[in-house]
Amino acid sequence: MSVPALEQRPAAVLIDLAGVLHVGDAAVPGAVDALARLRQAGLRLRFLTNTTRSPRARIARMLTGLGFEVRGDEIQTAAAAARQVVDARGLAPFYLVHPDLAAEMGPGAEHPDAVVMGDMGPHLTYAHLNRAFRLLMDGAAFIAMARNRYFQEEDGLSLDMGAFVTGLEFSSGVGAEIVGKPAAGFFQAALDAVGVPAGEAVLIGDDLHDDVGAAQDCGIAGILVRTGKYRPEDEHDEEVRPARVVDDFAAAVAHLLALAAEPRP
């Protein structure tokens, strides 16, 4: 893929949360002030997260508690995208989701025709997965919020739900439909929400493939930050070349605000 150009100040910025604004319960240094500068400059903002262990309201409260100015309705979650798919298609779901997310998803069906999977974290059990496996073998649809490989916790990288999606696909032979990042529909929904075309938007993320690569596949320039799950080998990847790689969110913002608002002659 060609790399979308990043030569003028974008009209909108799509911002990944975990690993970019915060790692675990700690704000990334400089990120609170940088987000405030971005708002002051009048850029439209949308926060994208594949985190599916927490409902949106709690994510917003956590960010506010760290000092970030973020409204709940600016946050776009993979869980909400899954809920929309369930509603739009009238699916009868069996939910494999974290207990904290259960209320946001609504009740599961008595006779499910779909497995809807999020990250259950430490609540994952073999019994849950085997129920899902048997439903898939009986013809249920497979909707997964994400296929992330791992995420950054304060004490190191941790296994993310992509392992379990891939494992269930392997055993059942049923492919999952991913509704969060890196699905093109998830990025398109973000562009629609801010009313900006792909060529005038930028994404800032710490996941080379599911943030940066996926955004660039949609024509959105991607900035990779060297925080969160970033690893040095990401800068030598054969498939994905970010429009820019910077040390952290504050550096990304400084770079964007230094760009001229109009194209150079």
Added chain:
Amino acid sequence: MSVPALEQRPAAVLIDLAGVLHVGDAAVPGAVDALARLRQAGLRLRFLTNTTRSPRARIARMLTGLGFEVRGDEIQTAAAAARQVVDARGLAPFYLVHPDLAAEMGPGAEHPDAVVMGDMGPHLTYAHLNRAFRLLMDGAAFIAMARNRYFQEEDGLSLDMGAFVTGLEFSSGVGAEIVGKPAAGFFQAALDAVGVPAGEAVLIGDDLHDDVGAAQDCGIAGILVRTGKYRPEDEHDEEVRPARVVDDFAAAVAHLLALAAEPRP
């Protein structure tokens, strides 16, 4: 692959256990008598299992309890194969195995350089898998007893460890070395144990790919039984064509014993 011929009575029979001789706690009808006939006819026998929830002694006791004449030292398990690899290479293992298998595997290492994985069944936890993931990311070797997709329980097909092997491979980027079926080394060890070349041996199994296909890749004719995890679509597979498909173990034995002991002129 070409299908090994099955035109004369074999010198040795390799027999899969779960789904062939028994399903859960019940013997497959006719299998006890059929195994006795096979022994009377003087064929050499080796029992191969990827079941890694039970130690070998318990598998032998279970089979004896169902009426089968099977000695513990005739049973070749994926767990024992893993233990041999650990010992031969001097690995310091972190064991992801069922508690019942822990004694057979020996103690885990304080500073592991290898993840050795079996089927933990309902004992599987996210914490176990995340520990394994972090070790793999730090460079540990990945030894898996099996990569089976599913197995037959009395109330239906159940998710097997292949899902978790594949999932950990996906998230860590580290490929697993499989030591049980379908590894060629596992079948070769069985041939060595009975002292018979591949062309004079037959395998009887219920898993089209990991039993029949893998044996045939080693030049051993494979008989697929229509019990256990067998599914009708197995008879129309594009990759694996069994030397023979029969209703059950008794039918397989009847077929073998009806073959002339010497090649026809």
